[in-house]
Amino acid sequence: MQKKRNITLKELAKALELSISTVSRALNNHPDISEPTKEKVQKLAEKHNYVPNLFASGFRSHRTHILGVIVPNISHYFTSTILKGILEKAENSGYRVIISESKNDEKKQSEMLQTMMQFGVDGILMALSRRTKSIDDILKIVNRIPLVMFDKVSGKIPCTQVVINEEEAAYNAIEHLINIGKRRIAIIKETEGSFNSEKRFEGYLRALREHDLPIDEKIILSTEDISLSKGRMMANVLLSLKKRPDAIFAITDSAAIGVIKALNKFKVNIPDEIAVVGFSNSVNSTIISPSLSTVDQPGHQIGRTAVKYLIEEIENPKEDLVTRTIEIKTNLIVRDSSFKV
């Protein structure tokens, strides 16, 4: 099929017996152009459904108005709410967004960065893939175009980082458990110390310390990839202890849900015998029974904020690279799994 090409400035100019420059200016509402000319041009442009070729103008002006986004997994619910925020803010600011999945694969992540550069994106937003060992490729990027990181970040990369108050959020969750009378609180975290897992663990430790509760290695469990089935397994481990915990804090909702499933199976009363708190406020937390207390992470706001800072850096380039951390506040949502013991 002979796809109709978009009409160009040149063709409009010819039809109007004007120069390309004049047509271009008329369309951009340049003050130099007379009203009658503007009208004439704009009318014809409309009639022919003229759409400027952004590739040409972007190419000319060294600006593409495209932002690149790299996330580990697009179908992770929390990630998708961040993306929502990113899309919304970007579109409202006149930017378009190219999204890529790194699939938690470091090599893939580097490739993505590379192609994003090739496409001449104006800036990059990214969440680190799990187990990113080498940040060399990222450091190279940082020197070339603005980069803003979110969620999974690294303090070693000099750029703006938008994160939640991980440590404090965990602290509040543990304090809540203490307030409802719990004294022996287990934690399920990640083996490999990711930024997020470590911060949450720190919050856990601080809460226990500040409330003069003992820290017991036996109820500090770590797992490689934290998931529903791992949560279930860890719960079984905890149930088999001589001194069972009276609360379990899992650093992700899916693990917490696994915990609840295991407790339900063994008819352990939640929250009386063992309370459970998760992290994320994913949809599932209201589906499971009893409903899960969890930390609400405002993904939408994280996305919007990250875009805001990125565009700021694109439009006002700074002299030096600095690590700047923006913390987004979270809320603990108390549901049945930890409600008044």
Place this chain on the structure above:
Amino acid sequence: MQKKRNITLKELAKALELSISTVSRALNNHPDISEPTKEKVQKLAEKHNYVPNLFASGFRSHRTHILGVIVPNISHYFTSTILKGILEKAENSGYRVIISESKNDEKKQSEMLQTMMQFGVDGILMALSRRTKSIDDILKIVNRIPLVMFDKVSGKIPCTQVVINEEEAAYNAIEHLINIGKRRIAIIKETEGSFNSEKRFEGYLRALREHDLPIDEKIILSTEDISLSKGRMMANVLLSLKKRPDAIFAITDSAAIGVIKALNKFKVNIPDEIAVVGFSNSVNSTIISPSLSTVDQPGHQIGRTAVKYLIEEIENPKEDLVTRTIEIKTNLIVRDSSFKV
């Protein structure tokens, strides 16, 4: 900060005392160029971290290698699995993907189409937003660049459409309920006849008819926006009937989960008293208790397939526009909510 610009062909040419043409050819592995020259060029390019400016080359060749994707809601789980498939297949085929949300807003959808055109995407993938009244804007697009629709489609748009076997899937679900001994099967569908809702309803009707079961308007419920809370409400309505149904088929998982929640609340035994079947196989369907029987929609495959056809049309332009429907098979997943009565 003085961001380092990418090095250009011109600069490479100058450094090597070669012409731009030669450098370009060497980099593209053109057979005309001698081995020593190629090596020399490629070595220097690598050293300077040369990345071709795809904007320039795309602009030159009228091809951007960017696909536009428009979906109603990115954080809908099923959608995100489709996007996963789209991203994967596109990237493997050398295309990048721009994603936009229409938010089920028709005006937004038209705007998105417009900007996608401006960005010179090579083709568009889209799922219709709910309640799209006018398809004029879409018909205009179809004449200009390849368009492939998926999931929420319209028979009125002449293009390739990738959908699941909606009617058959619903038929199979109902037949399964009949096979486990159910005779009075209710359905919860949408008021405004979306393509998907209508097809599923047709499957429901055909199954009842072919098994000589009566069709009773009282247990055919419709709701505006089908959601968990609406599912709950509809279940309450059904429970209040003199002649209760012995099974409920909800055309979405979220509604089905609402149904289960309501039944649990009234201590109705699932599936003995009332069996429940949903549609989508969302994560939630394994979290709810009892676990939900549901139709698995292979989102990943839908996404991959849609991209496959789109690229085919981009690379081999056809003379005429035809409506072509590709059906992806689904599987009924039987879980506790409808297991052996």
Place this chain on the structure above:
DNA sequence: CTGAAAGCGCTTACAG
């Protein structure tokens, strides 16, 4: 095997 030159569609400093 290599180079000079045109051109993709647009913007903008310069000239009048």
Place this chain on the structure above:
DNA sequence: CTGAAAGCGCTTACAG
């Protein structure tokens, strides 16, 4: 108020 011309970075038909 309008136009001619350069140039963004690349590819490619043409020439040698």
